[in-house]
Amino acid sequence: MRMNRRIWMTALVPVAALGMVAGSLSQAKSDAVPGVTSTEIVLGGTHPYSGPASAYGIIGKGIAAYFQYINDQGGVNGRKITYKDLDDGYSPPQALQLTKQLVESDHVFAMFNSLGTPVNTALRPYLNDQKVPQLFVATGATKWGADASKYPWTIGWQPDYQAEAVVFGKDIIKNNPNAKIGVLYQNDDFGTDYIAGLQKGLGAKAGQIIKTASYEVTDPDVRSQIATLKGSGADTILIAATPKFATQALAAIGGLSWKVTTYLTDVSSQQTVMHAATAAGGAAATNGVISAGYTLDPTNTSQANLPGMKLYREIAAKYAPSSDASNASLLYGMGVAYTMVDILKAAGKDITREKVMAAAEHISEKNPFLYSGVDVTTSPSDRFPIREEYLMKYDNGLWNPAGTVIDARR
């Protein structure tokens, strides 16, 4: 008999486990608009607080800090923002589960700024199917703005890779009409978006791209590609590479004593890359490198007195005291949260998901956290909120703004 009882108990294990899960059953609210009450708007999101991309988790802290600041100012149209941001570890399956939970259990009004191209690719069919806004996703792929007819509930925010390459193309022509251009690019959507954008920016002069060299993310090194580009006689090089390969490329240019005008994607313009390249290839490897930006730069002391930078410092000190305020990702979070608050306001007191999407398609905003002249604008036929960037030049350890803001649209 003892034996039988043991088997009984063993069989009860799954029963008990499933019972616990069933116990967490949540009641559906009967609101007309999910996530909106007279006093509250609930927004959801996922960021990688753990895992390989956890460095970006600080974006969520910037967003939360800005929403807290807005709530203390009285909220949006009398409603406070509740921001439920979860850790997806940069894993698409994990992000999809959490997003379903946020939509179906927490009844969020909209999903906001989930991070990463793979993650958002996995979320997009579900959110569009449910007609839940997928707002201002944190990725630079071109498809968030381009696929509007198929996925009308999705929109990006930051400049897409093509837009940045257009900006570079225009600047090359302006400064050196007879430039002979070489391109180093990563052999995937990121790199090919870049080539397409560069050709667009060069327009009739696209033929001046005399050599392109690609690498695979599995390659150990890009030195031979740089040597090939140098051998082609190019006097201008565009580096469309992720941080590790950008560091190698800059170091190789320095090592080969190649006197070339270098354009570097914003993806790899962080100080860690620049410092590593300087250490490996000497100051000549990085001095004079041109990149592009759109947000203010918290590491640049010459911007310290701008009103947007002062506001940023104030909010960071009060609402995100444990975060590193010199981290540009914290500022990015506040910048994108500013646009979010803006469209919630524009959607009015009787807010609905449809009205918010309409507002997201009619943005005309001066964002204090962006560089002067970089405006956030959309229309139903142009769902790319930021397509202007300013150029900056690296000089003795600092990025300094150089020249005027360039608009990739014109």
Add this chain to the structure above:
Amino acid sequence: MTLPRIGTPTILGFAIAALILASVPWLVPAYVSFELTFAGAYAIAILGLIILTGYNGQISLGHGAFMAIGGYTVAIAGQAWGLAPELSILLSALLCGLFGALVGIVALRLAGAYLALATYSLAVAVAPVLKRFKDLTGGAQGLTLTPLHVPAPFAALGSERYLYYETWFLAAVLFAASWFALQGRLGRALRALRDNEIAAISFGINASYYKSLAFAWSAALAGIAGSLIALATAYVSPDGYSLVLSLTLLIGAVLGGLSSLWGALAGGLVVEFLPIWAGTLNPAASSLIYGIALIVVMIVVPAGIVGAIQRAVFTITRPRTEGTSRRS
């Protein structure tokens, strides 16, 4: 092979478990069924690890690689050849079984920490390999699966419930098949090799055959799990198969309990719901809470959850008069 005797209580217990599993999607919100689908898939993969590690003593830090093969097989077979999901799951199992057997042959020459390192390299190689064969795998951008087509008789269920039933049905079948297989000669051979390989060989057990078989079997289960997760997510990308996944499976097997197949069920539920729970407490510190919870569980129940339950059940049901000399 003689079939083990099954008593009425066991049948009753399974019937109750089946009834509960069948009714859950109608009692909980859709997103919980969705999460339970993942838990079921993890349970299948962990079942494979328990057979490999718990029963056969071979350690694998690379089962995420087999899940990746399973996931991409479903994605590519469904997209390129329009193969039905059920058939592509079968194909995944075959492919992973074959690949697992190959790894198993290599594993014959390695043991303990060296085998752990060799399989670790599998897990590390997944992302670069997937990115290298861009034309087939979509590279870093991954592949979007065609939406799951629910066969006509089950159309009323909707795709989420259908996938839930498919996952748990497969889990039950694979669990039962593994259990039956391990009862007889095969199970004895695997355990003997684990406990003392030289002694087992001298008793005439073909070590290479049984050890590669355990690896193939376990890899096939991981492949099926990977297929189910890919179907549920409707998207595969290298980021879904990071090293963390392989470690998660091993954590699930150890936490659930390596000594019993039931450990797979407990492990599947734990690796699915513990991180979600940790993340709701505080997303910024989720990995910290998860890590602390793991340490606490390992201290409190070193034999795993099922090991602890078995012990508790034994303590409760043991007649008092027997004294304390008997150990479970």
